[in-house]
Amino acid sequence: MHDIRVIRDDPAAFDAALSRRGLAPLSPEILALDAERRTRINAAETAQAEQNRASKEVGAAKARGDEAAFEELRALVAAKKAEVAAMQAEAAALDAELRDLLMTIPNLPLESVPEGADENDNVEIRRWGEPRALDFTPVEHFEIAGVRPGMDFATAAKLSGARFVMLTGAVARIHRALAQFMLDLHVDRHGLTEVWAPVLVLPAMMEGTGQLPKFGEDSYQTREGWWLIPTAEVTLTNTVHGDLVEHATLPRRMVAHSQCFRSEAGSAGRDTTGMLRQHQFEKVEMVSITDAESGLAEHEAMTRRAEAVLEALGLPYRTIVLCTGDMGFGARITHDLEVWLPGQNRYREISSVSYCGDFQARRMNARYRPAGGGRPEFVHTLNGSGLAVGRTLIAVLENGQQADGSVELPAVLQPYLGGASRLTAGGELS
Template sequence: MHDIRVIRDDPAAFDAALARRGLAPMSPEILALDADRRARIAAAETAQADQNKASKEVGAAKARGDDAEFERLRALVGEKKSEIAAMQAEADALDAQLRDLLMTIPNLPLDSVPDGADEDDNVEIRRWGEPPALDFQPVEHFEIAGVRAGMDFATAAKLSGARFVLLSGAVARIHRALAQFMLDLHVTRHELIETWTPVLVLTEMMEGTGQLPKFGEESYQTREGWWLIPTAEVTLTNTVHGDLVDQATLPRRMVAHSQCFRSEAGSAGRDTAGMLRQHQFEKVEMVSITDAEAGLAEHDRMTRCAETVLETLGLPYRTIVLCTGDMGFGARITHDLEVWLPGQGKYREISSVSYCGDFQARRMNARYRPTEGGRPEFVHTLNGSGLAVGRTLIAVLENGQRADGSVDLPAALRPYLGGATRLSAEGRLV
């Protein structure tokens, strides 16, 4: 959420930043609401002062026996009390209206973020590895002979409908191994704190990280009112919801493996084949909570954590910085990692690493107490996939595929697969 004081101080700069996201100016509407709210508050304060003065005079009039003045002043006190209540109610309503408006406005991009309208304007900043030189026509993951028996979309559709998958046998074990490998790498090498979180959260938690109120159609809500998390970003980031922490405890670097749920609203017809875009999937999610000074350096660190997963698995990828038109709602800057998928013949997103500044912290009212004293400040938050497990499975299968329908598996997974180095064309680990 945005600081109303910043908008008051420089509305033109605020609107210019929104324009970089392709949005119309909003400061006139925001400041008009703010002015009305402040006017009601000021009027209520004036009426309160008048009431206090009249209350004192009531006692004096009674003491000197001036009944007419006593009755007039008592009536005035009652009138002022009603006026104050009405003006406070109006101020509260305007305050809620202003907050609701601010909650729907995306974060402002950093100056370094490239301008652009969509993904075509994203900028590649580095590339690692070479796509495998295959002497046969590669296929997509679900078409590989050794994968077919362990990746069942028909049964999943019978159970749950479209955009679900049932994994079994060796494929399910590789999927599980990938999640375990990622967690171990982040905990041992990157020193992230492994965390296990609920997948059902309260509405306030979804609001805190920006999934609500604007994007409610993209998530699932239970009859009881809980929301199914679209990513563990929601739970990990909200661990400091409403808290005042000591600066000395920052940064807090966490990682969690969780089920994730997304309705995929607006994605009809996109990536319908295979398991690239599912309603239920798994991710290993990284979240960092930092002070104001460390945020950008932490963004680079977190990006390297995600890149290291791909490099250790030997998967070719490129790192891009998203342009203003393709960046997520809560981000000030985002690095996307795109892995090479031979079956599609192109790079596809496997991780987004975003720096949010204090945008989420304002929504959560999460602050830190500076070590050197002074007023509390809002924490800065970051989140990133480290990685999406299903998409990593796709990348492993497609990059390791062989002409006979078998798959060569990354050496990093061998300890998790009982020493197996290959998925056979018959679907067995060997």
């Protein structure tokens, strides 16, 4: 959420930043609503002062026995009380309207973010690894002979409908091994704190990280009012919801492996084959809570942590900076990691690493006490996939596929697979 004081101080700069996202100026509407709200607050305060003065005079009139003045002043106090209540209600309604408006406005991009309209304007900043030279035509993950026995879309559709998959046998074990490997890497090498957290959260938690109110259709809500998380970003970031933390406890770096749920609203017709885009999937998610000075350095470090997973698995990838028109709602800057998928002959997103500044913290009212004293400041938040487990499974299977339908598996997974290094064409580990 945005700081109304910043918009008041420089509305032109606010609108200029919004225009980089392709949005029309909003400061006139915001400031008009803010001015009306402040007018009602000032009027309520004035009426409250008049009520207080009249209340004192009521006592004085009664003490001197002036019955006429006493009754007149009592009527005035009652009228002022009703006036104050009405003005306070109006101010509260305007305050809620202003907050609702600010809650729907995306974060402002950093100056360094390239300007553009869509994914075609994103900027590649580096690559790692070379796609394997193949002497056969590669196929997509679900077409590999050794994968087909363990990737069952028909049974999943019978159970749950479209965009679900059931993994069995060796494929399910590889999927589990990937999640375990990612967690161990982030905990042991990167020093992140592992967290196991709920996947059902209260609406305020979804508001805190920006999924609500604007993007409710992208997620699922239960009859009881809980929301199913679209990513563990929601739970991990909201661990500081409403808190005032000590500077000495920052940065807080966390990682969680969780089930994730997305309705995929608006994605009809996209990636309908295979398990690239599912309603239920798993991610290993990283979140950092930092101070105002450390955010950008932490963003680079988090990006490297995600890249390290791909490098350990031997998967070619490229890192891009999303342009202003392709960036997510809560981000100030985002790095996307795109892994090479030979079955599609293209790079596909496998991780997004975003720096949000204090945007989410304002929504959560999450602050820290500066080490040198002074007024509390809002924390800065970051989140990134480290990685999407299902998409990593796809990348491992496609990049390791052999002409005979078997799959060579990354060496780092062998300890998690009982020493196996291969998925045979018959769907067994060996």
